Amino acid sequence: MSLERDINHRGTDPEDAIDAEMTAIESSLDKLLTRDPAYWRTGQKKERLARLEKLQAKVAALKLRVLASAGDIAEETGAKDASAWMRAELLVDKSVARSQIKLAAGVARYDLVAAGLAEGVVSQDKTRVITKALDTIESNPVASAEDLVLAEKLLVDYATRLTANELRIVGKRILVEIDPVRFEDAEAKALLAEEERAHQKTALRVWDNHDGTVGFDGVLPVSVGMRFKRLVEAYAQPRKQQLVGKGVPLPPWERLMSQGFARLLETVDPAALPRHGGDATTINVVISLEELRKDLGIATLGYDETNGATISAAEARRMACNATIIPWVLGSDGEVLDAGRGSRFFQPIQRKAMRLQQECCQAEGCDMPPEWCDAHHLEPWAAGGKTNIKDGVLLCPHHHRLAHNPAYVHERLPDGTIRFTRRP
Secondary structure, eight states: OOGGGGSOTTSOOHHHHHHHHHHHHHHHHHHHTTSOGGGSOHHHHHHHHHHHHHHHHHHHHHHHHHHHTTHHHHHHHTOSSHHHHIIIIIOOOHHHHHHHHHHHHHHHHOHHHHHHHHHTSSOHHHHHHHHHHHHHHHTOTTOOHHHHHHHHHHHHHHHTTSOHHHHHHHHHTHHHHHOHHHHHHHHHHHHHHHHHHHHHHOEEEEEEOSSSOEEEEEEOOHHHHHHHHHHHHHHHHHHHHHHHHHTOOOOOHHHHHHHHHHHHHHTOOGGGSOEETTEEOOEEEEEEHHHHTSTTOEEEESSSTTTSEEEEHHHHHHHTTTSOEEEEEEOTTSOEEEEOOOOOOOOHHHHHHHHHHOSSOOBTTOOOOGGGOEEEESSOGGGTOOOSSTTEEEEOHHHHHHHTOTTEEEEEOTTSOEEEEEOO
């Protein structure tokens, strides 16, 4: 390349001007970062946040333009591709770098999207949504080139009025908006195919963290996943409402949801579960006679530690109030001393009777609604207690755990409430 091509008609190097402009941007940002927004008026904060949103989009536009033409970086450095160079030099995770390069290539193909990003009216998140929707349209055999052009125009317009998530929903149906006659049937077929793929992707992993917790993650079809979400939220909301009513600071919503999920699992009626391994689904707890006699005993949830988990005897006793538990008591040589009877839920009619008698959690000072309480055996079931109304009491999950916690003692007061006291 000749020197003349690198010098403009004024005899200056364009690279010098670009460096000067970037230096000016960096200098301006450094000055802005010395300002304390705490002293800005509310109106100023709103206006400046809006301007920063546009600036962020413009910076993203510039970066994506550079990435779209960054193939020579890999050639010069010997890296496999530009993403490998970004990983080595900029410490950007390769998956993130590849995603950015893919987006840069997509933006380069759609002029209106690129212009919207450069003008700051389309954010990078919305740009990603639009390019993905347009790529899907381009691969649609029913859609024409004119459909693609019109879809791009409509989506860029929608981007000025919708969030990225709302835009994603619109993007899936944009062809129907363009031509309902041609695309409604195609959309229905595409939706059926998507649902079939979703069922094929269904997965669940569960593992023991070996710290008293179990981790899990998974993928569910939308129809099932949304039902799951609503069920968990239904169990999480009462706890939230109770805390709000008392003016207590709320824990993170994720924790409330996890507590709701735990309640959902604990209240599943074992009689409604499928048969498993030739027997109704039950929980087996193996415990030695020595551990059984301890307040702080240890039990195995399952038949052995290899295929089960270690829990406290107190937790096993708590579970016995709400699940079908078969306790296996072993002697010192591992012989079975006793194969206990399976504990059962309080029957629905018993729960109704307790609901009439007990208007809330029976722990002293607690007002958790009875619908969200456990039915607890005052005389421990594991010690021969019976599942009857006389020996049953409603306790919220927190106080139910305390009832089985060896660090606490509890007594029934004359008015029927339960008082908990920490052992000295």
